[in-house]
Amino acid sequence: MNQVNFQHGRMPDPCAMVIFGASGDLTKRKLLPALCNLAASKLLPRQFAIVGFAYGNATTDSFREQLTQDMKSLATNPIEPHVWDWFLERIHYVQGDFQDPAAYQRLADKLAEVEKDHGPLGNRLHYLAVAPKFFAEVVRQLGNAGLAQEDKGRWSRVVIEKPFGRDLQSARQLNREIKQVLQEKQIYRIDHYLGKETVQNLLVFRFSNSIAEPLWNRNLIDHVQITAAETVGVERRGGYYETSGALRDMVPNHLFQLLSLTAMEPPISFDADAVRDKQAEVLRAIQPPTQEEVLTKMVRGQYGPSLRSSAVGGYRDEPDVAADSNTETFVALKFTIDNWRWADVPFYLRTGKCMPRRVTEIAIHFRRTPFVLFRNTPIKDLQPNKLVIHIQPREGISIQMGAKIPGPIMNLGQVNMDFDYAREFHSSPATGYERLLHDCILGDQTLFQRADMVETGWSVIEPIQEVWTALPGHFPNYPAGTWGPETADALIGRDGREWRRIDEAAAAAA
Numbered sequence: 001m002n003q004v005n006f007q008h009g010r011m012p013d014p015c016a017m018v019i020f021g022a023s024g025d026l027t028k029r030k031l032l033p034a035l036c037n038l039a040a041s042k043l044l045p046r047q048f049a050i051v052g053f054a055y056g057n058a059t060t061d062s063f064r065e066q067l068t069q070d071m072k073s074l075a076t077n078p079i080e081p082h083v084w085d086w087f088l089e090r091i092h093y094v095q096g097d098f099q100d101p102a103a104y105q106r107l108a109d110k111l112a113e114v115e116k117d118h119g120p121l122g123n124r125l126h127y128l129a130v131a132p133k134f135f136a137e138v139v140r141q142l143g144n145a146g147l148a149q150e151d152k153g154r155w156s157r158v159v160i161e162k163p164f165g166r167d168l169q170s171a172r173q174l175n176r177e178i179k180q181v182l183q184e185k186q187i188y189r190i191d192h193y194l195g196k197e198t199v200q201n202l203l204v205f206r207f208s209n210s211i212a213e214p215l216w217n218r219n220l221i222d223h224v225q226i227t228a229a230e231t232v233g234v235e236r237r238g239g240y241y242e243t244s245g246a247l248r249d250m251v252p253n254h255l256f257q258l259l260s261l262t263a264m265e266p267p268i269s270f271d272a273d274a275v276r277d278k279q280a281e282v283l284r285a286i287q288p289p290t291q292e293e294v295l296t297k298m299v300r301g302q303y304g305p306s307l308r309s310s311a312v313g314g315y316r317d318e319p320d321v322a323a324d325s326n327t328e329t330f331v332a333l334k335f336t337i338d339n340w341r342w343a344d345v346p347f348y349l350r351t352g353k354c355m356p357r358r359v360t361e362i363a364i365h366f367r368r369t370p371f372v373l374f375r376n377t378p379i380k381d382l383q384p385n386k387l388v389i390h391i392q393p394r395e396g397i398s399i400q401m402g403a404k405i406p407g408p409i410m411n412l413g414q415v416n417m418d419f420d421y422a423r424e425f426h427s428s429p430a431t432g433y434e435r436l437l438h439d440c441i442l443g444d445q446t447l448f449q450r451a452d453m454v455e456t457g458w459s460v461i462e463p464i465q466e467v468w469t470a471l472p473g474h475f476p477n478y479p480a481g482t483w484g485p486e487t488a489d490a491l492i493g494r495d496g497r498e499w500r501r502i503d504e505a506a507a508a509a510a
């Protein structure tokens, strides 16, 4: 394997990273393990520090001790003792309430101290690992405390986790509020799907292979299926999920990222705005459904108890979930993109909890050959080509094509041409946050959502939200451990198509 390094070894600027909500799960499960992986790959600046900011009554010593314990089980790779020692002396803690101006003063004092000890040259990366209701408040307080200011060549960036709003209006409001303090170039709206290797590889696959582009349009593609299925239910997140549901939780963010990278036009360069302009353009070309279309092209489901195991209850049995909850845990949606490339090519999206298999993939289904040459072969055996981008848990790309089964009789079968990340690149386990954090420190916004992209995403799903809020669903309508309600099959079946049978495909590839 030959490698081309596009970053040309650019070292990120010195900086201090402030983690708001540092005592939460995200810090120990994703951020710290990712920072350790970056440090082990020598991709962090030498002049670096972490300041944890949280409400809990910890001290710098106890915070260091807690993280040392956490990393023993949560680091994705063994951490060399000298790497961890290097980190420990750079980790600090500030106790405070997100709404208390005095706490931000203590933070400013701590940053001044850190400046002397570790030399981050006044550059700051503020990571908001906090509940969404605090996003605007933390940014406002940062502004008041002078911690969001960029001057004398120093930068100040703010990373905001999802959910960014809960509908179009709240997303716009949040954008307005944070933009009173920050410029767009300081805002990094993170979507962890863009940290996944195969998602990034989509851009490379499409735009660095000359064989891909001529195929990538309505002339050859019949339809596209994007699936993000999870085997888990809502786990301990019933309270959050009740206010969200599968549509808000997965579609305007993760699934629209996958859709826009699949469908966008080639950018004129890999500059952040060149790429995001093209993504935004294709998002704007998705037709928001009419009320009628919501009823005919958008399906929702909620899992009930499993029929196979009495140990797996339904969504309404989960903690913090209402006994008559109207929240969907599954959606199947049909969208069309109104532009020359994709006119009449449906994009079917589905995502759900408690599905039989954990799998995220984009399957490009090509058109059938124009006439049947193999007259004695049943038509159902002549499958059209499929190109599948496997995002997780398997990472890779496969192309399914027809082939003659060896023997004196003309028998056709399906074979796969397969590229498998793990087999080809032997990369070490990662959290998916490494690239994103590194990009924040480098100041590269390509993989972060711009305000207009977030708002366009919400505007597409708004009509669905409205109809679904007005009309309760017939729930529960699929047993845990199945591929969703029958209406999802009917949705695609009406178009003479069917969902990719992921169980069978996985078994064939095994």
Ligand code: BG6
Binding pocket: 162, 192, 230, 249, 360
């Ligand atoms: C999160 C959602 O953004 O993404 C979760 O809030 C979901 O409900 C998760 O489980 C899926 O992420 P991944 O990386 O496991 O596919």
